[in-house]
Amino acid sequence: xxxxQDTPRWIKAEPQGILLPTIGWWIDPSHAVARALVTxxxxxxxxxxxxxxxxxxxxxxxxxxRYETPSHDRAVPYFEPVPIGDSITATxxxxxxxxxxxQILLERGNERIVVTGDYKRSxxxxxxxxxxxxxxxxxxxxxxxxxxxxxxxxxxxxxRLLVTQRxxxxxxxxxxxxxxxxxxxxxxxxxxxxxxxxxWLHGAMSAMCALYQRHGVDLGPLxxxxxxxxxxxxxxxxICPPSALNSAWARRLPDPVNAMASGWMRVRQRxxxxxxxxxxxxxxxxxxxxxxxxxxxxxxxxxxxxHGREDALLxxxxxxxxxxxxxxxxxxxxxxxx
Amino acid sequence: xxxxxxxxxSLVYTRSRTRKLARLxxxxxxxxxxxxxxxxxxxxxxxxxxxxxxxLIRELIKERVDPVLYALSRDFVGDTAETVSLLWPGPQVGxxxxxxxxxxxxxxxxxxxxxxxxxxxxxxxxxxxxxxxxLLKLGTGALRIGVSARLAKTAFAxxxxxPLNDVEEAWHALRPxxxxxxxWASGVAPKxxxxxxxxxxxxxxASPLEDTCVAFxxxxxxxxxxxxxxxxxxxxxxxRLFSRGGEDITASFPEIAGxxxxxxxxxxxxxxxxxxxxxxxxGAASFNALxxxxxxxxxxxxxxxxxxxxxxxxxxxxxxxxxxxxxxxxARRARLEGIVQRLxxxxxxxxxxxxxxxxxxxxxxxARARDTDVEGVMLKRRDSAYEPGRRxxxxxxxxxxxxxxxxxxMYAQRGSGKRSSLYSDxxxxxxxxxxxxxxxxxxxxxxxxGFSDEDLKWLDRFVRKxxxxxxxxxxxxxxxxxxxxxxxxxxxSNRHKSGIALRFPRINRIRRxxxxxxxxxIETLRKMISGGPxxxxxxxxxx
Numbered sequence: 001x002x003x004x005q006d007t008p009r010w011i012k013a014e015p016q017g018i019l020l021p022t023i024g025w026w027i028d029p030s031h032a033v034a035r036a037l038v039t040x041x042x043x044x045x046x047x048x049x050x051x052x053x054x055x056x057x058x059x060x061x062x063x064x065x066r067y068e069t070p071s072h073d074r075a076v077p078y079f080e081p082v083p084i085g086d087s088i089t090a091t092x093x094x095x096x097x098x099x100x101x102x103q104i105l106l107e108r109g110n111e112r113i114v115v116t117g118d119y120k121r122s123x124x125x126x127x128x129x130x131x132x133x134x135x136x137x138x139x140x141x142x143x144x145x146x147x148x149x150x151x152x153x154x155x156x157x158x159x160r161l162l163v164t165q166r167x168x169x170x171x172x173x174x175x176x177x178x179x180x181x182x183x184x185x186x187x188x189x190x191x192x193x194x195x196x197x198x199x200w201l202h203g204a205m206s207a208m209c210a211l212y213q214r215h216g217v218d219l220g221p222l223x224x225x226x227x228x229x230x231x232x233x234x235x236x237x238x239i240c241p242p243s244a245l246n247s248a249w250a251r252r253l254p255d256p257v258n259a260m261a262s263g264w265m266r267v268r269q270r271x272x273x274x275x276x277x278x279x280x281x282x283x284x285x286x287x288x289x290x291x292x293x294x295x296x297x298x299x300x301x302x303x304x305x306x307h308g309r310e311d312a313l314l315x316x317x318x319x320x321x322x323x324x325x326x327x328x329x330x331x332x333x334x335x336x337x338x
Numbered sequence: 339x340x341x342x343x344x345x346x347x348s349l350v351y352t353r354s355r356t357r358k359l360a361r362l363x364x365x366x367x368x369x370x371x372x373x374x375x376x377x378x379x380x381x382x383x384x385x386x387x388x389x390x391x392x393x394l395i396r397e398l399i400k401e402r403v404d405p406v407l408y409a410l411s412r413d414f415v416g417d418t419a420e421t422v423s424l425l426w427p428g429p430q431v432g433x434x435x436x437x438x439x440x441x442x443x444x445x446x447x448x449x450x451x452x453x454x455x456x457x458x459x460x461x462x463x464x465x466x467x468x469x470x471x472x473l474l475k476l477g478t479g480a481l482r483i484g485v486s487a488r489l490a491k492t493a494f495a496x497x498x499x500x501p502l503n504d505v506e507e508a509w510h511a512l513r514p515x516x517x518x519x520x521x522w523a524s525g526v527a528p529k530x531x532x533x534x535x536x537x538x539x540x541x542x543x544a545s546p547l548e549d550t551c552v553a554f555x556x557x558x559x560x561x562x563x564x565x566x567x568x569x570x571x572x573x574x575x576x577x578r579l580f581s582r583g584g585e586d587i588t589a590s591f592p593e594i595a596g597x598x599x600x601x602x603x604x605x606x607x608x609x610x611x612x613x614x615x616x617x618x619x620x621g622a623a624s625f626n627a628l629x630x631x632x633x634x635x636x637x638x639x640x641x642x643x644x645x646x647x648x649x650x651x652x653x654x655x656x657x658x659x660x661x662x663x664x665x666x667x668x669a670r671r672a673r674l675e676g677i678v679q680r681l682x683x684x685x686x687x688x689x690x691x692x693x694x695x696x697x698x699x700x701x702x703x704x705a706r707a708r709d710t711d712v713e714g715v716m717l718k719r720r721d722s723a724y725e726p727g728r729r730x731x732x733x734x735x736x737x738x739x740x741x742x743x744x745x746x747x748m749y750a751q752r753g754s755g756k757r758s759s760l761y762s763d764x765x766x767x768x769x770x771x772x773x774x775x776x777x778x779x780x781x782x783x784x785x786x787x788g789f790s791d792e793d794l795k796w797l798d799r800f801v802r803k804x805x806x807x808x809x810x811x812x813x814x815x816x817x818x819x820x821x822x823x824x825x826x827x828x829x830x831s832n833r834h835k836s837g838i839a840l841r842f843p844r845i846n847r848i849r850r851x852x853x854x855x856x857x858x859x860i861e862t863l864r865k866m867i868s869g870g871p872x873x874x875x876x877x878x879x880x881x
Contacts, residue, residue, distance in 0.1 A: 147403065148411045148424040246752065246759045248798075266424065267415050268350055268471075273811060275758045277351050312410045319404070 008111050010088060011137075013304065013327040018115055018139065020106070023085035025054075027104060027115050030329070037090055039117025040101035041066065041180055044307075054082065056092055058100025058215050062180065065211055078102065078128065094128035095119040097284050098181030099212055105133055113137040114298070120283065121290040122151065125188040126181070126217045130294075138300035139327070142308030143285040144263050151263060151287040157280045158189045161237075164257055164278050169235040174256035176242035176276075179204050181284050183239050184212045186261050187219045190237070200225040200233065202240035202249070230254050246275055263287070292316060339436045339465060341369055342377050343472035349483045353754045358485065362493030375515025376439045378494065380476050382487035384514050387446040389454035390477035392418050398459055402427055419474035422462075429466045436465040439476075440515075446477055488583055498523035503540045503726040506584060510537035533659045536573040538584040539603055540726035542653070544716060544733035552697075552717060552734065558667070559692040559700055561616065562714040562735055563650055564625045564827070565609040566632070570594070570649060572601050573659075579608075590634050591647050597682040603656040604677070605724075606649040607689070616712050621687075622650070624711070625841070626829040648685045651678055655724055663724035670724065700736075707738035713826065714738045740824040741866055742846055743768065743858045746779055747819040750801040751812050753786060761801040761813065762786050762794055764845065766821050768836065768863060773855040779817055780836040780860060788824065788844030796848065820849040820857050828866040836860050838867065 012019045017029035025035045032049030039045055039055075041062030046055075048067040053060065057075035064070060076082055081089040087109065092102035097118040106113045114135040121130055144151075165173045177183040183205050190199065198221045201209060209222055225238050234254045244250060245258050263283025264270045271279035286294065291313060295303055303324040305313050310326040317324035345365045352358050362381075366374050379385045399408055399422045408425065415421040429435075437445075445457050458477065462470050475481050491509060495502040500523050511532040512519055521527035568587075569580040577595045579588045588595045591608070609615070610631065612623025623645070630645050631637065654674045655663050662670050678688045692715065694700045704715050714737035722732040745766035753762035763786045771777035789797065800819060807814035824846040831839035838860065 146411050146414055147407050148415055148421060150424075248759065251759045268347075268420055269416060271351060275353060275752070275754075277353075279351065309410070309414070312407055315404070315406050315410075 007137075007302075008108070008113075010086065010108055010111075011106065011113055013329070015328060017329065018327075020084075020086075020088060023088060025084055025090075028117065037084075037104055038063070039095065039104060039115065040097055042098070042118065045117060054084070054090065056100045056102050058211075059102070060100075061211060061215070062100060062208075065207055081107070093131045093133055096121065096124055096127060096130035099127050099184070099215060099217065101127060101181075103130075103133065105135065111136055113139065114300075115139045116141055118143070118285055119294075120286050121294065122154065124185055124284070125192060126184045126212060132294065132297050135298060136301045137304060138295065138298050138302075139304040139306060140291065140295065140313075141285065142291065142305045142310050142313045144283065144287050145291055145305070145309040145313040147288045147312070149263060149266055149283075149287045150289060151266070151283050152281055154185075154189055154282055155193070157261075157282050158186075158193045161186075161190070161259060161278065161280060162193060162195060164259070165235065165237055168257055170255065171235070172233045172253040172256040173235075173237045173278075174245060174250060174253060174258055175237060175239050175280070176245040176258070176260040176262075177239055177282075178262075178284075179208050179241050182261055182282065184209060184217060184219060185284065186239065186280075186282065187222070188217065191218065191220045195237070196220060197236070198223050200228065200236055200238040202238070202244050204241050204244070205239055225253075242274075295322060296320075339439050339442060339469050339472060341365065342373070342380075342439045342476075343465075343468040345377065346472050346475065346481070346483055347468055349485055353484075353758060355489070358489060359493045359496055362485070362490060363497035366494055366497040371517050371520055372515035373439050375517060375520060376443045378490060378516060379514030380439075380481065381485055381490040383479070383481075385443065385447075385476070386479050387449065387477055389449040389451055390446060390458065390479075392478055394455055394458070395419070395422055395474060395478070398422070398455060398462070399425060419478060419480075420471055423467050423470035423474060426462050426467075426470050428463050428470065436469045437461055442473060442476065486583075494519075494523070504529065506538065506540045506726075507532055510584070511535045533661075534574050536571045536576045536578040538569060538571070538578075538580040538586075539655055539663075540584075541567055541569065541582055541605065542724050542726060542733060543728040544718075544735040545728055545730050547717065547734040547736040550734065554697040554700075556719055556721070557717040557734075558671075558720055559694060560652070560689050560716045560718065561620075561692060561712050562716050562737065563607040563609060563622060563689065564615060564713040565607040565622065565628050565650075568606055568608040568649055569655075570598060570604045570606065572598055572603075587632075590631060590637055592637065593642055594647060594649060594685050597685055600677060600681060601658050602654065602660075602677075604649075604651055604674075605653040605655060606651040606686075608647060608649055611646045611648060614711050616710050620710070620712065624829065625827070629829075646684075648687065650687055650689045652689050653724060666721040666723065667718050668720045704736055704738055708741075712738070737826065740826055740842075740846075741828070742822055742824045743782075743863055744820050744849060744852060744856070745782060745823045746817050746854045746857045747797075747800075747815055747821055748779060748781055748817060749812050749814050750797075757794075760794060760798045762798070764797070764821070766823060767817075768858045768860045769855075770836075770860055772859065777859070781834065782836045782838060782860065782863060783823065783825070783840040783843040785823060785843045785845050788846055789848070793845070793848055818854050820852040820854055821845050822847040822849050828863050830867055836863075838863050 010022050012021050016031050018027040025037055026033045027037045028039055028045040029036055034051040036050040037054045041059050046063050053073040054076055060073050060075045076092050078092050078094055081091045083089050089107050091105040093105055095101040095103045095117050104115045112135040114133050118141050119130050177186050187199055201222055201224055209219055213219055250256055257278055258276050259278035259280055260276045261280040261282040265279035265281045305326045306329050314324050314326055348361050403425050412421045449457050461473055491505050492502055495505045508519055508530045511530055518530050522529050567582045571578045577598045579591055579595055581587050609622040610627040614624045615622040627645055631647055654670050707714055717734040719732045745768055747764055748767045749765040750761040751763040752758055753760055765781050765784045767779035767781045769777040770780055801815055804816040805813040806816055823843050825840040825843040827841040829839045
């Protein structure tokens with residue numbers, strides 16, 4: 001891992017994404033390009049319209065589902081270096097974020113760069129765990145990079161959800177959760193906690209849950225909430241996208257308890273503003289401690305910080321005498337759904 | 339502290355009033371004394387700890403957390419107490435081995451500037467995030483969790499199934515942690531005796547007359563004065579002034595409290611001297627003038643001279659310790675006419691009866707009330723006891739017909755409770771000058787009532803379809819929809835760009851037929867300001 005203090009010439013941070021200029025490959029670009037390496041299927045990382053895409057099998061399937069394109073692109077197995085030109089190889093390594101999510105290790109000679117994409121360190125039954133990977137440059141996300149963000153163990157949040165469900169037999173329990181990843185993780189964790197009843201789904205959830213099930217993630221009995229008589233949904237758990245909370249769709253449910261599974265729920269006003277009665281602090285991103293622990297553990301020569309609250313993490317790095325810089329990427333505004 | 343912290347959290351996240359009440363009631367029933375009493379005091383704003391300042395809390399956190407990281411966090415969270423509760427390097431949720439609320443109150447209330455800091459730090463070390471949040475909110479005395487004192491008292495009454503009015507009455511005589519109140523409510527002690535204390539008694543209120551038919555002979559009529567209801571109480575040598583919600587406003591009106599020597603309880607309207615309401619004979623300025631005097635902790639001599647306040651008396655509840663509330667109105671009125679003779683005429687007069695023979699005559703007077711800038715008329719059943727709250731059939735208010743204006747819908751926001759899925763709070767505006775000469779729309783008011791359920795559904799759909807912009811929870815819409823807005827008065831206002839504020843605006847009709855450019859001008863509304871030039875005199879004597 002002998003690398004000069006200068007940034008290697010074969011990688012560049014552009015506003016539209018990370019670019020490998022010598023071979024024309026982009027990583028998670030915000031606009032359509034000819035060749036893209038995609039870390040995971042969330043829309044702010046996997047835009048539509050690319051020519052050739054390299055991603056894991058699950059991510060390719062998610063892209064195909066979301067953009068209604070045939071999944072003909074090359075699926076890359078985890079941990080298998082793929083030569084992509086100019087002596088550069090790309091290796092997809094589990095990131096623990098959502099099904100199919102990967103960090104991308106880029107190697108050229110003895111230079112090693114890791115692009116984390118989005119990741120978390122806490123366990124998730126729906127995807128492989130984050131694998132710390134030694135590197136010279138770590139390009140990390142920073143969605144929750146403020147020390148106020150400490151995500152509690154998910155078991156506690158699921159337990160609160162189940163208490164609310166038991167205490168409100170006359171009301172539907174409506175959980176707002178991002179349709180890719182968060183929804184399936186909440187369902188899987190409910191199953192782990194011994195909840196085996198049917199979980200009802202908003203229409204926007206069904207296809208992604210089916211995709212997870214095809215990839216071997218056990219989600220138990222699921223059924224669409226549409227068309228179910230109002231009374232039959234009393235005391236039942238329903239999962240919907242956050243945008244469907246307080247919507248015309250939700251109005252026909254029996255007096256729903258609005259719950260939301262999101263890292264932002266740690267801040268009370270965030271929950272109050274969205275009229276959330278049961279905030280569940282469940283995030284698929286690192287909290288502050290996970291971010292700082294990861295940087296210390298991986299111990300790169302240099303850390304690049306992408307989307308999020310990079311100023312706090314930059315300040316922390318400076319105090320720890322860790323070389324760091326912030327990248328100004330477009331299209332990665334705060335994801336409301338997370 | 340854990341139960342109190344849980345209570346605060348669930349109150350923060352609950353919008354429904356019914357659920358807030360149920361949650362509070364179950365806490366008050368399940369929690370032992372004196373903890374529940376301290377919690378009740380905290381919720382009703384009865385506690386203050388002068389040694390606990392937010393500056394002190396900032397000092398504490400900066401000794402434990404990097405100041406830059408603190409500042410960035412504070413900016414994001416937007417609230418010091420919450421930021422500190424999240425950042426404090428103490429136990430995480432569920433790991434609290436914290437102090438009880440009674441211990442916290444004991445320590446904080448005896449804390450000095452020197453001892454406050456270590457005491458607070460020691461508590462923070464023992465509490466989890468929720469406990470820390472509750473501690474800091476309690477300590478700084480700013481709970482801001484959407485629970486009014488009134489709601490807390492209502493929950494108390496609900497929890498123990500006692501009349502709210504009895505709670506209100508006993509309340510002001512007692513000090514936290516209100517052990518006697520809990521003992522009485524749980525049936526193990528008699529009701530606290532308040533007859534010799536200057537405490538608030540719940541007001542009797544009037545119902546809107548609307549389409550009700552009354553036997554006119556059974557009623558007396560008065561003008562409806564537009565000020566704030568006030569209760570003047572003197573007992574044990576002390577005078578107190580209470581507003582409608584039981585808030586003590588004595589300090590804001592020294593000229594009234596200062597001259598009052600009558601032992602007893604009187605009910606009236608607080609007004610400012612002037613010639614707007616009812617002209618010179620009416621003797622009262624507009625509500626807007628009174629507003630200059632409201633909400634002040636202290637009041638300067640020049641403000642008193644500029645806006646001289648007085649009380650127009652309606653009723654007497656106690657004379658000495660004689661409780662007159664069960665006597666008929668006619669007997670109380672006779673007493674009141676005697677009492678007013680003994681009061682300083684500069685600050686007390688009596689609300690005159692309107693001498694009319696028939697209901698039609700009264701209707702005539704009411705129809706002209708707009709011209710004389712009187713808010714309307716009141717009807718009081720001559721044999722009515724003084725019943726707290728709004729009891730039907732006894733007192734009626736009959737407001738003058740509202741004014742209306744055609745306004746353009748500009749912004750909308752979701753409602754709360756049952757309406758949280760609907761855009762039901764509407765901000766509307768009028769033109770600064772005609773559109774064709776470059777006029778722009780300026781907001782003139784906000785309304786969330788007046789429409790039918792059908793209208794509301796239609797408006798909600800309109801907002802969703804026509805939104806052009808979002809500012810947090812507020813949606814801006816295409817400025818095409820005209821709303822006919824009804825309101826009781828127009829007041830000048832320097833808080834609004836339009837320079838006016840509407841009183842009690844509500845949406846009368848949706849004017850789908852009218853183009854936005856034909857909505858009213860601000861100038862049209864400005865001409866409706868009460869107390870504008872050339873107001874006719876009130877014609878019906880005696881006044």
